[in-house]
Amino acid sequence: MIKHIIAGFATILAIWACAHMISLDKEVHKLDKIHALIKSTAMEDTKLGGAKVENSKAVVIQKTVSTSNADSQDKKIQKKLAALKRKAGNIAAFKVSPLYKKRCSSCHGNIGQGIIGPKLMGRDKDYILNALHDFKSGKRKNYVMYGLLGNMTEEQLESLASEISTFQKKYDESQK
Ligand code: HEC
CATH class of the missing domain: 1.20.5 (Single alpha-helices involved in coiled-coils or other helix-helix interfaces)
Structure with missing residues (x-):
């Protein structure tokens, strides 16, 4: 059990x-x-x-x-x-005449932009030619410009004036 x-x-x-x-x-x-x-x-x-x-x-x-x-x-x-x-x-x-390059560019710049001398770019032919005449005759008194222009012919002044008057246009085209 x-x-x-x-x-x-x-x-x-x-x-x-x-x-x-x-x-x-x-x-x-x-x-x-x-x-x-x-x-x-x-x-x-x-x-x-x-x-x-x-x-x-x-x-x-x-x-x-x-x-x-x-x-x-x-x-x-x-x-x-x-x-x-x-x-x-x-x-x-920028092509400039040998005359401008030799006689003017040192003071007014390669393209007339102005360095020692004032900016010429943008001036018209009449304005430039008048200024050159006035410098040469002594009406506008500036010894630098007077001395420079003394031995330059009227033809040279005129060709320079017409050349410089094209600078602005040439410059504008070069910047396009
Ligand atoms: C040695 C520096 C020198 C050279 C080189 C020179 N210039 Fe200038 N030019 C001057 C100065 C400075 C004046 C400013 C004279 C003033 O306003 O009385 C001037 C003024 C002028 C002006 C008048 C500008 C204006 O705003 O009324 C013309 C145009 C000019 N020159 C053209 C020429 C040309 C063209 C040549 C080259 C044949 C030339 N210059 C060479 C120094 C120079």
């Missing part, structure tokens, strides 16, 4: 142990799930990292866009510089 009771107890114990094992197993299972969850969040993280990488790609793209902007700005500046150089070149290539 007692043997039966002990066997019964043993069975109950065994069943309880089994149940306990099952619940433990469940716990382990839960742990596994938690692990999986952590792993999946880790995956999320790497995904985020991927997004970050994509973001940085976007930054790189933006940078290249901005550098290409800078490039186009560079090109604009270079174009402007080229235009300025061309214009300067045009001025340098």
